[in-house]
Amino acid sequence: NAGVTQTPKFRVLKTGQSMTLLCAQDMNHEYMYWYRQDPGMGLRLIHYSVGEGTTAKGEVPDGYNVSRLKKQNFLLGLESAAPSQTSVYFCASSYRQGAMDGQYFGAGTRLSVL
């Protein structure tokens, strides 16, 4: 059971380039989330989805777009990368809000924007 899988694990971009981060979960979870983690800032929610075909903005959505075309996948896109988007990105999923087993996290994608 793989849980939550993120690809790629590492990426270096130049300012202005675009890329898509892929998150896949095999637990049939309804909810999926994208966070960014910066030193001393904890985890901040970028976008989330409460089910296939739905997306919603989190705390820090600017500069990012997401899509949830399939229940098991949640994509995070950067259309024009900026140095401020250098961060570690985590995807998570949960069965529902308030699920007793909480959110399951992937191992992260480390992104550097030069």
Add this chain to the structure above:
Amino acid sequence: GQQLNQSPQSMFIQEGEDVSMNCTSSSIFNTWLWYKQEPGEGPVLLIALYKAGELTSNGRLTAQFGITRKDSFLNISASIPSDVGIYFCAGQNYGGSQGNLIFGKGTKLSVKP
């Protein structure tokens, strides 16, 4: 928006010592959760608390949901080297965007053998 104050920011302790960390909020939560993140990995849930005053243990870990619903603490007894990592508290309410987790900034734990 809601914010959590987690303290201390970092701890350097000797193996065998007990550890205590806490989170406070200006607003109430229905659920408190504690996660641990090891280097190069994503956070993993340690303990979830659902009721004010609840005290829950998971091995050497004990966490409590404050009576006011605005705070929680995590204790680790008899620390060992594998306890090293960053511990995050998270608060959650239910319904719409309020159901999303709000994370503290983390407590970085270092254990000296």
